[in-house]
Amino acid sequence: MADALVTAEGLGKTYGVTNPTRALDGVSFEIDDAEFVSIIGRSGSGKSTLLNLVGLLDTPTDGSLRLDGHDAASLDKDGRSHLRNGLLGFVFQFHYLLPEFSVMENLTMPARIAGKPADKSEGAFVEELVEMLGLEGLSKKGANDLSGGQKQRVAIGRALMNRPRIVLADEPTGNLDTENTEAVYELFRQFNQQWGTTFIIVTHDQAIAQRTDRIIEIRDGRLVQDVRNTYGKPVAMLGEGLPGR
Amino acid sequence: MLSLRIAVRFLRTSPVQSGLIIAGIAVGIAVQIFVGSLITSLQANLLNQTIGSASHVTIVAIKDGDPVTYSDLVKKTVRSSSLVRTVVPVRTVTAVFTKNTQNVPLSVTGGDLTNLDTIYKLTARTQRGRASLGNGEVMVGKDFADKYAVSPGDRISLNLPRQAPVNLRVSGVFDLGSSAANARSAFTGSGFAQRALGISSDKYSAIQVQMTDPFESKAVVADWQGHLKVQGIKVNDWQVENKDLLSALASQGSSSYMIQVFVLVAVALGIASTLAISAVQKTRQIGILKALGLSDSAAGSIFLWQATIMGVVGVVGGIALGLLLTTGFTLGTAKSGSGFPIVVQPSFIAISAGIGLTVALLSSVIPTRKTTRLDPIEVIQNG
Numbered sequence: 222m223a224d225a226l227v228t229a230e231g232l233g234k235t236y237g238v239t240n241p242t243r244a245l246d247g248v249s250f251e252i253d254d255a256e257f258v259s260i261i262g263r264s265g266s267g268k269s270t271l272l273n274l275v276g277l278l279d280t281p282t283d284g285s286l287r288l289d290g291h292d293a294a295s296l297d298k299d300g301r302s303h304l305r306n307g308l309l310g311f312v313f314q315f316h317y318l319l320p321e322f323s324v325m326e327n328l329t330m331p332a333r334i335a336g337k338p339a340d341k342s343e344g345a346f347v348e349e350l351v352e353m354l355g356l357e358g359l360s361k362k363g364a365n366d367l368s369g370g371q372k373q374r375v376a377i378g379r380a381l382m383n384r385p386r387i388v389l390a391d392e393p394t395g396n397l398d399t400e401n402t403e404a405v406y407e408l409f410r411q412f413n414q415q416w417g418t419t420f421i422i423v424t425h426d427q428a429i430a431q432r433t434d435r436i437i438e439i440r441d442g443r444l445v446q447d448v449r450n451t452y453g454k455p456v457a458m459l460g461e462g463l464p465g466r
Numbered sequence: 467m468l469s470l471r472i473a474v475r476f477l478r479t480s481p482v483q484s485g486l487i488i489a490g491i492a493v494g495i496a497v498q499i500f501v502g503s504l505i506t507s508l509q510a511n512l513l514n515q516t517i518g519s520a521s522h523v524t525i526v527a528i529k530d531g532d533p534v535t536y537s538d539l540v541k542k543t544v545r546s547s548s549l550v551r552t553v554v555p556v557r558t559v560t561a562v563f564t565k566n567t568q569n570v571p572l573s574v575t576g577g578d579l580t581n582l583d584t585i586y587k588l589t590a591r592t593q594r595g596r597a598s599l600g601n602g603e604v605m606v607g608k609d610f611a612d613k614y615a616v617s618p619g620d621r622i623s624l625n626l627p628r629q630a631p632v633n634l635r636v637s638g639v640f641d642l643g644s645s646a647a648n649a650r651s652a653f654t655g656s657g658f659a660q661r662a663l664g665i666s667s668d669k670y671s672a673i674q675v676q677m678t679d680p681f682e683s684k685a686v687v688a689d690w691q692g693h694l695k696v697q698g699i700k701v702n703d704w705q706v707e708n709k710d711l712l713s714a715l716a717s718q719g720s721s722s723y724m725i726q727v728f729v730l731v732a733v734a735l736g737i738a739s740t741l742a743i744s745a746v747q748k749t750r751q752i753g754i755l756k757a758l759g760l761s762d763s764a765a766g767s768i769f770l771w772q773a774t775i776m777g778v779v780g781v782v783g784g785i786a787l788g789l790l791l792t793t794g795f796t797l798g799t800a801k802s803g804s805g806f807p808i809v810v811q812p813s814f815i816a817i818s819a820g821i822g823l824t825v826a827l828l829s830s831v832i833p834t835r836k837t838t839r840l841d842p843i844e845v846i847q848n849g
Contacts, residue, residue: 269847273843273846273847276757278757278842278843278846279843298761298762299761299762302756302759302760302761302762303759303761304759305757305758305759306758306759306760307759311757311758313846317750317754317757317846319751319754319755320479320751321475321476321478321479321751322475330755330758331758331759333468333471334468334755334758334759334760334764335759336468379758
């Protein structure tokens with residue numbers, strides 16, 4: 222049986238030494254290719270910690286993590302950087318665009334980091350991406366000259382630039398109005414369906430969570446629920462812990 | 467190269483900050499070039515004035531007043547050294563010039579004009595009349611000529627020890643660049659001094675030697691003393707006779723180095739602090755870039771590139787500013803007539819440029835290390 226794309230076994234994270242705080246405790250799950258997953262939980266429950274561990278931005282204090290067959294523990298810093306650049310894409314709540322660079326430069330930054338000549342051989346792909354994101358005519362604008370929704374669309378494009386197998390999104394709609402929230406969801410779903418990209422979305426937004434294929438709930442650092450969405454059936458049937466209950 | 471592109475963009479988006487660092491480097495390098503070249507040129511000028519027209523190594527008899535024989539051994543010894551620029555055997559006699567009731571002692575040096583020119587540059591320094599030391603001719607200094615109203619073509623009478631007064635015709639008036647020398651020195655042909663001293667044709671008052679590098683005289687003197695002590699002669703070194711001057715020059719050199727070092731330290735601290743601030747200001751961007759997969763080494767090299775770019779631009783600007791300052795100084799003092807030209811050695815510019823770049827690169831060590839070590843999670847978690 223082939224490895225899952227993401228395999229977490231007993232994943233844990235403790236911050237601090239003198240006053241240790243257990244942020245994540247023994248979390249195990251598997252996520253396959255092309256899944257569309259949300260991670261939910263209250264503030265401070267450990268869901269962002271989990272996302273940071275899966276995104277190789279942080280290291281677990283215990284347990285193991287495998288990404289596309291790579292054992293995270295065996296990766297050195299360059300190895301982690303390499304996977305973050307190629308295998309993973311990130312969308313953050315605060316978009317984290319680089320204000321010194323234009324929209325196009327922000328969009329193609331992961332390709333530049335990978336050493337690809339983003340302006341040439343990747344040109345057709347970039348054009349397609351710009352079109353799908355609705356960013357036509359904004360390429361030369363500065364990152365700070367965009368609206369919140371436009372910035373988040375650029376951030377989504379940047380996350381997809383190197384055609385990663387996994388996109389990790391941490392509260393991607395946290396700062397957006399309803400219209401832009403819907404637009405972001407539609408984009409995620411579109412890329413998931415068209416390109417088979419796996420999406421793992423940390424969210425407080427129950428409307429978003431209820432439209433993902435699988436919902437993982439974290440409470441006090443523990444995984445308390447991991448259910449498949451049975452669209453059309455009442456959400457309550459999926460178990461306790463979903464937002465709004 | 468992505469790190470370079472990011473470095474350039476960071477610099478361009480903070481033009482005031484970048485401009486201030488570049489200006490700091492430029493001023494530092496300009497001060498170094500100006501002060502360094504000024505002191506070096508000042509020292510060269512002082513040395514030239516002091517010993518440019520004087521003997522560096524002088525071979526004389528051990529007993530004062532005795533002549534020295536310019537023997538084959540002496541000739542062979544002095545000519546064997548590649549450090550010797552010129553050898554001028556001279557005969558010097560003290561004469562007294564009398565005008566009205568005043569008796570003026572004159573040190574009359576007799577020798578061949580062409581030979582004397584290699585040390586005293588009499589022909590080039592002749593202000594009035596012409597440079598000539600023919601039979602019965604004498605050249606006198608400017609201050610002497612002015613004070614006693616002597617002009618080329620005039621005849622002057624000189625009293626020599628135990629001899630009848632001698633009448634000589636003034637052929638020219640020279641300026642050796644020193645009032646004392648101009649007031650007390652005179653030059654005649656070799657035969658006059660030989661007759662006045664009553665010595666044979668192979669004997670001289672002194673064998674004067676100039677070196678290609680005056681500071682090599684110590685080694686030469688030590689060598690020659692070993693060879694020539696049996697001949698009843700001794701070898702004098704200008705460095706021994708001018709210890710105070712050398713001490714002053716050394717102190718001047720040290721103070722120049724101190725000024726340059728402190729200026730560069732100030733520049734280094736300025737660059738380091740501004741780059742450190744820049745590194746803090748760009749922490750968020752570096753963290754995001756690392757989260758996107760930029761490696762530690764690539765992130766670290768951003769500030770190394772920044773330092774290199776600012777160092778190169780600052781050094782080039784500093785060289786231009788330094789040359790402008792030295793040219794301005796030279797022109798300014800030339801107008802007042804009291805100055806000397808500042809010579810900027812290309813090698814010194816190269817050294818200054820090298821030091822400037824090194825200082826800039828060293829100043830980037832702290833921000834580079836800070837950036838290399840930055841963990842992207844610090845930025846992502848703190849928003």
